[in-house]
Structure formats: structure tokens, C-alpha cells
Amino acid sequence: MTEFLQTSIFALATAGVIAVSAVGLTLSYGVTRFINFAYGEFLTMGAFFTLILAGAGLPLVPAAIVAVLLVGLAGVLIARIFYDPLMSRGPFPLLITSVGVAFILQNLLRMFYGSDPKRFPVPLMRPWHIGNLFFPKAQVGILLVSLGTMLAVHLLLRRTMVGKMMRAASDNEMLARVSGVDTRRIINITWFISSLIAGLGGVLLAITQVAIQPAMGWSFLLVIFAATLLGGIGRPYGAMLGAIIIGVGMEFGTAYIAANYTYAFAFAILVVVLLFRPQGIMGGIT
Amino acid sequence: MSGKPPVLQVTGLDAGYGDLQVLHDVNLEVYPGERVLIFGPNGAGKSTLMKAVSGLIHPWEGAVTFNGRAITGMPPEKIVSLGMSYVPQLDNVFANLTIAENLEIGGVLDRRRTAQRMQEMFELFPVLGERRKRMAHTLSGGERQMLAMARALMLKPALLLLDEPSAGLAPMLVADTFRRIVAINETGTAILMVEQNAKQALEIAHRGYVFETGRNRFEGTGAEILGNKELGKLYLGEEE
Numbered sequence: 001m002t003e004f005l006q007t008s009i010f011a012l013a014t015a016g017v018i019a020v021s022a023v024g025l026t027l028s029y030g031v032t033r034f035i036n037f038a039y040g041e042f043l044t045m046g047a048f049f050t051l052i053l054a055g056a057g058l059p060l061v062p063a064a065i066v067a068v069l070l071v072g073l074a075g076v077l078i079a080r081i082f083y084d085p086l087m088s089r090g091p092f093p094l095l096i097t098s099v100g101v102a103f104i105l106q107n108l109l110r111m112f113y114g115s116d117p118k119r120f121p122v123p124l125m126r127p128w129h130i131g132n133l134f135f136p137k138a139q140v141g142i143l144l145v146s147l148g149t150m151l152a153v154h155l156l157l158r159r160t161m162v163g164k165m166m167r168a169a170s171d172n173e174m175l176a177r178v179s180g181v182d183t184r185r186i187i188n189i190t191w192f193i194s195s196l197i198a199g200l201g202g203v204l205l206a207i208t209q210v211a212i213q214p215a216m217g218w219s220f221l222l223v224i225f226a227a228t229l230l231g232g233i234g235r236p237y238g239a240m241l242g243a244i245i246i247g248v249g250m251e252f253g254t255a256y257i258a259a260n261y262t263y264a265f266a267f268a269i270l271v272v273v274l275l276f277r278p279q280g281i282m283g284g285i286t
Numbered sequence: 287m288s289g290k291p292p293v294l295q296v297t298g299l300d301a302g303y304g305d306l307q308v309l310h311d312v313n314l315e316v317y318p319g320e321r322v323l324i325f326g327p328n329g330a331g332k333s334t335l336m337k338a339v340s341g342l343i344h345p346w347e348g349a350v351t352f353n354g355r356a357i358t359g360m361p362p363e364k365i366v367s368l369g370m371s372y373v374p375q376l377d378n379v380f381a382n383l384t385i386a387e388n389l390e391i392g393g394v395l396d397r398r399r400t401a402q403r404m405q406e407m408f409e410l411f412p413v414l415g416e417r418r419k420r421m422a423h424t425l426s427g428g429e430r431q432m433l434a435m436a437r438a439l440m441l442k443p444a445l446l447l448l449d450e451p452s453a454g455l456a457p458m459l460v461a462d463t464f465r466r467i468v469a470i471n472e473t474g475t476a477i478l479m480v481e482q483n484a485k486q487a488l489e490i491a492h493r494g495y496v497f498e499t500g501r502n503r504f505e506g507t508g509a510e511i512l513g514n515k516e517l518g519k520l521y522l523g524e525e526e
Binding site for chain 1: 340341342361362363366367371372374377378379380381382383387390391392394395397437438441
């Protein structure tokens with residue numbers, strides 16, 4: 001029982017990291033209708049920018065905040081340079097281009113920082129103990145930040161005009177334009193928010209992984225895809241639910257079945273669910 | 287019609303998709319307060335004209351003037367800000383937004399008046415008011431059409447473009463829709479609509495244009511078109 005509860009604590013933190021990352025991806029897909037394969041690198045950038053800023057003397061939290069904002073801006077810039085010119089050419093040129101962008105970003109980081117894992121500057125903190133269970137502060141922090149992010153995304157989409165315009169553009173771009181929505185501006189805002197969330201996901205991922213390296217986001221991308229597809233791509237609430245299922249599955253699979261195949265559990269769950277519900281769990285519900 | 291300048295003037299318009307020219311030298315006017323009908327067989331270019339006027343496609347040649355201002359080639363979000371709203375035939379509501387949110391998007395260019403306009407729309411279409419928190423995809427066909435029109439009316443446009451407002455509606459709802467269009471028009475909004483139910487639509491139209499293969503074929507008052515034997519035979523399903 002203790003092991004089960006202890007695993008649950010880690011599972012929820014992992015689910016939080018995936019949920020944050022998946023919500024960002026699904027937002028950008030919802031509005032732009034293309035799967036950005038460079039999204040994983042936005043996570044990596046979040047982690048590395050934080051590392052660099054922390055190395056320059058900033059404490060972890062301010063370093064992470066600045067880094068996340070920088071990733072948001074980088075996302076807008078990358079989209080304008082590489083994606084906007086291809087927007088009208090259909091999904092395949094964009095998809096291939098985004099894979100190219102992923103390799104460019106990943107190798108730029110490798111060029112400057114090498115492939116060796118770097119320690120992520122998380123201070124050592126004594127965990128809280130309750131009975132036989134221990135709650136590592138980092139994991140609790142990740143969980144709180146994830147919940148905060150989900151709430152912020154929810155409020156953005158339901159309560160703000162920008163969020164409603166994002167949903168309108170995602171639902172029916174043509175109708176949004178004839179209603180007076182400047183969809184180009186909305187796409188830019190979406191890239192900013194989506195990339196910023198990716199950067200945050202990267203910081204959280206770095207905390208769980210302790211050491212970071214330039215391919216971390218690329219390999220995690222598949223897990224993010226699993227959660228996103230599971231929830232029905234383009235559906236933020238589906239992504240959150242998908243993340244919980246994948247995160248819990250990964251941690252329990254690792255704890256109880258085999259520790260070497262953490263990411264494989266994500267796909268096993270995805271395949272099983274999609275066999276029964278090809279539209280994802282939230283498909284058709286909205 | 288009257289001595290007033292037209293709210294919409296289309297002159298010598300050519301337009302199409304890719305290499306395919308659909309409209310050939312199309313001319314058309316709508317005067318303030320008018321209800322104008324466009325009809326003709328499939329492929330006559332009626333919807334293409336709507337898209338070219340509302341800015342969704344770029345005309346190749348010719349001019350579109352709205353309230354005396356050249357709007358040819360302007361993006362749709364700019365054209366709507368000048369006072370022309372468009373209701374497409376299909377996908378004309380945001381299915382995954384609530385009714386209230388659909389109207390908020392309709393009023394996005396004048397947010398200070400959104401609350402008041404929304405109230406006016408709920409008076410005009412009470413069923414929308416009752417369901418304001420429901421997602422638009424839960425509405426019936428007739429209710430969707432009401433929402434589509436209400437969304438387009440949020441900015442109190444001087445001209446409303448309606449593409450097949452009665453398409454897919456039950457016969458009972460068709461008459462109802464036309465009554466509402468008259469009511470909307472009587473608040474001061476000029477109407478330009480495309481309709482397959484030409485006979486019924488002509489009864490409420492001040493004037494009509496008959497299009498054929500992307501060209502002007504005939505124009506006249508509703509009565510003139512209804513009284514024209516040849517048009518009646520060709521497009522209104524009348525027997526000789």
C-alpha cells in the first residue's frame with residue numbers, strides 16, 4: 001500500500017509534466033492545424049535557457065520565468081520564419097519543415113553545449129514526511145505548477161476574449177475572419193502561448209530528470225504525442241486527461257512491471273486506447 | 287431605385303479559383319434598405335460572388351464599392367469592420383463555442399456594445415437567449431440558422447449577405463426564416479441574399495438578379511421576374 005501511494009505521488013508529478021507539455025502542443029495544433037515536430041525542442045530550450053540564466057547567477061525560479069518567456073518569443077520568431085510562409089501549402093511541407101527545424105535547434109544546442117548531460121540546478125531539498133510516505137518538494141512543486149498552468153489555460157480559453165478568439169479560429173477560421181477576428185494576430189499569440197507552455201514543460205521535465213541534454217525534448221515528444229492523441233488532438237481538456245492516463249501508466253508500469261521501458265508504456269496505452277476509440281477519448285464530446 | 291447612392295456596387299467583376307474563372311463581368315447594386323435576391327442554376331457563381339464581395343477571395347478584375355468606398359481585395363476582417371456582414375451557407379456557426387460566445391465573436395470589433403446587442407439578438411431570437419450557455423453544435427438546423435444570422439448582426443451592419451439562408455430547413459421553417467429576414471431588413475439593414483427557394487424569396491425581395499454561368503442574365507423587380515414566362519419556366523419550376 002505504501003509503495004502504491006508513493007508511486008502515485010511520482011505518477012502525478014509525471015502526469016503534470018506531460019499535461020503541461022501536451023496542452024501547449026494541442027493549443028498550437030488547434031489553431032494552426034499542423035503538428036509542430038519542433039515542439040520538443042521548445043521544451044529543451046526552456047531547460048537550457050534556464051540552465052544558462054542560472055549559470056549567470058539568477059536563482060532557479062526567476063531564471064525559469066525569463067527562460068520560459070524567451071522560449072515564447074523564440075516560438076513566434078521560428079513560426080514566422082519557417083512556418084508562416086508555408087501555411088497555405090497544406091500539412092506535409094509544414095510537417096517536414098518542422099522536423100528540419102527540430103534538428104537545427106537540437107544540433108545548435110549540441111554545438112554549443114555538447115551532448116553530455118548537464119546537471120539541472122535544482123537545489124537539494126529535504127522531502128516532507130507524512131507517515132511512511134515522503135513528498136519530495138520538487139515533485140510537489142511540479143504538481144502545483146502543472147495545476148496552476150491547467151487552470152490558467154482554462155481561464156484563458158473560457159474567460160478571456162483572446163482565448164475565445166483562439167477557439168473561434170480553431171473551430172472555423174473562415175468564419176472567424178468574416179466576423180472580424182484578425183486570425184494572423186491570433187496565430188502569433190497562439191505560437192507565443194504554446195511555445196511558452198512548452199518552455200515551462202521543459203523546465204518541469206528537467207527537474208524530474210535532474211540531468212539535461214540536447215535530445216531530451218525530442219525523445220519526450222513521443223510521450224507528449226501519446227497524451228495529445230489520446231485526448232483527441234486539438235482538445236485541451238482531452239490533453240489534460242490523456243496526460244494523466246499516460247503519466248500514471250508510465251510510473252506504475254515502471255514501478256511494477258519493468259523499469260527500463262518507461263516510454264514504451266506510454267505507447268502501449270495509446271495503442272490500446274486508439275484501437276477502441278480512434279478519435280481519442282474526448283473525440284466527439286468537446 | 288431611390289435617389290440615394292448604392293450601399294453596395296459591383297462593377298465588371300471577374301473572379302474564380304485557381305485557373306477557373308467563375309464570374310464574368312458581373313454587375314450588381316444594392317441600395318440602402320433594399321432586399322435583393324440573386325438566383326440562378328447551380329454553377330451560376332452566386333456563392334463565388336458572395337465570397338468575392340465579402341473579401342474571402344480576391345477578385346481578378348472589376349471593382350466592389352461599399353458605401354462609396356473601394357473595398358476590392360480588402361481582407362474580410364477589414365470589410366466587416368466597415369459594416370458588411372456575411373453569413374455563409376455551410377459551417378456558419380462556431381460549433382464548439384456557446385451561443386453567447388458565438389455572439390461575442392460576432393461583436394468582437396465593437397466590444398462596448400456587445401452586451402446590449404446580445405440582448406437585442408435574444409429579443410429577436412428568443413430561443414437563442416434560452417440556450418445561451420449551450421454549445422452551438424447542440425442546436426437544431428433552424429436554430430443554427432438563427433444563430434448564424436444573429437452573429438452577423440452583432441455589429442449592426444448596413445448590409446447583410448446571406449448565402450442560402452433556407453438551405454436544408456423544413457418547409458415550415460423556410461417561411462419563418464424569410465419573415466425574420468424581412469424583420470431584420472426593417473430595422474435598416476439592407477439584404478443581399480442567394481436563394482434556391484427563388485419563388486418564395488422573390489415574394490419578399492424588392493429586386494432580383496438572375497445569374498447564369500457567372501454572368502448577369504436578367505434583373506428586375508420581384509414582380510417582373512415572377513411575371514417573366516421564360517425565367518419562370520427555366521428557374522422557378524413553372525409549367526407553361
